[in-house]
Amino acid sequence: MSVGPTIDEFRSVIDAATHRLSTSARTAGLTALVPPCPDWTVADLVAHQGMVHRWAQAQILGIEAPFASESVVLDRVAPTDLTDWFLDGARELLDTLSTADPDVDAWVFMETGRTPLEFWTRRQAHETTIHAVDAVAAEQGSIPTAAALGIDPALAADGLDExxxxxxxxxxxxxxxxxxxxxxxxxxxxxxxxxxxxxxxxxxxxxxxxxxxxxxxxxxxxxxxxxxxxxxxxxxxxxxxxxxxxxxxxxxxx
The missing domain is CATH 3.30.1050.10 (SCP2 sterol-binding domain)
Known part of the structure; x- marks a missing residue:
């Protein structure tokens, strides 16, 4: 696709999906099962997304990611702190995406014809959107329809292309x-x-x-x-x- 959301729009998507995920996770509770990923609880989901946000940020900054797996997160972060820990990581990621040099030379795991900063911003927009859907599904006990979720068609088309x-x-x-x-x-x-x-x-x-x-x-x-x-x-x-x-x-x- 030659045209899709802008990098600013992708950052807004990350922010909105982060809040949707955290709100649904709190409502569902950390022990609730995640219907699209039946071997996960909400705690696993929140740990995964928080870990991935920090991993993506680490690639842009050129540093080692602080958590190697969801199990490491769950060992180190108390359940009562997990959702706040997730929100802190999302805020740090968004700050890095907003302030990084547009031409930063960072590792990416697949070629997309975009700069590394554009790659990571786009990737985390879709990553967070899909996992926010998981959190809503955990809250409701079933996977919601696309219409009920109200995902922007332009974002969805870009995600399909990716x-x-x-x-x-x-x-x-x-x-x-x-x-x-x-x-x-x-x-x-x-x-x-x-x-x-x-x-x-x-x-x-x-x-x-x-x-x-x-x-x-x-x-x-x-x-x-x-x-x-x-x-x-x-x-x-x-x-x-x-x-x-x-x-x-x-x-x-x-």
Missing amino acids: LLVRFAPRGRSKLYAGEPATIGVETTDTGHAWTLSVSEEALTVTEGAPESATARWRGTAGALYLGLWNRGDEIEVSGDRTTLERWRARHRVR
């Missing part, structure tokens, strides 16, 4: 099932589309809808964003439905 174009093609193809396949992913509200070309060796993703396809996955940008992050079940499938089943089973990124 997921499909950058995350999904890394490594060997996870969608291959014995023969090549072509999958069209099409938003019904923002006019975006991608073609997933599946082979044994790799998954190749290009912008635009295919003329013919093994399967087409359609929905609002929000429904596709949540569904392809395994946080929803509102994707309309035409053609081979097993393509989406394989995605859900094999593309699971926390």
Whole structure:
């Protein structure tokens, strides 16, 4: 995608998602289960997101991340302090994202054609948004619909682009099932589309809808964003439905 949210808008997304996550986490309670991640409690979720915020900040600052895993966080931070600890880390991350040199030379874990500062701001906007959805799901006891969450369609379309174009093609193809396949992913509200070309060796993703396809996955940008992050079940499938089943089973990124 050539156009998406600005870096300032991504920072605002991080801030809003941080508050949504913390509010829902407090309401749900730290022992509540997280429906999209059934082996997690809310404590695990809050520890994970707080750890990732500090890890991202450390990359920009060029320092060692202070926590190596969620279990280390839970060993060091008292349960009564956990949500405040998470909020402190988010504030520190946002401060770093706001004050860092725009041309800072920082490590990134995948190429996106953006500066490192843009990369980390965008990545944490989507990271925090998706995990805020997890917190809302824990509060409600089920995964909410895209419409109920009110995720901005432009943000969702950008998140789809990051997921499909950058995350999904890394490594060997996870969608291959014995023969090549072509999958069209099409938003019904923002006019975006991608073609997933599946082979044994790799998954190749290009912008635009295919003329013919093994399967087409359609929905609002929000429904596709949540569904392809395994946080929803509102994707309309035409053609081979097993393509989406394989995605859900094999593309699971926390």
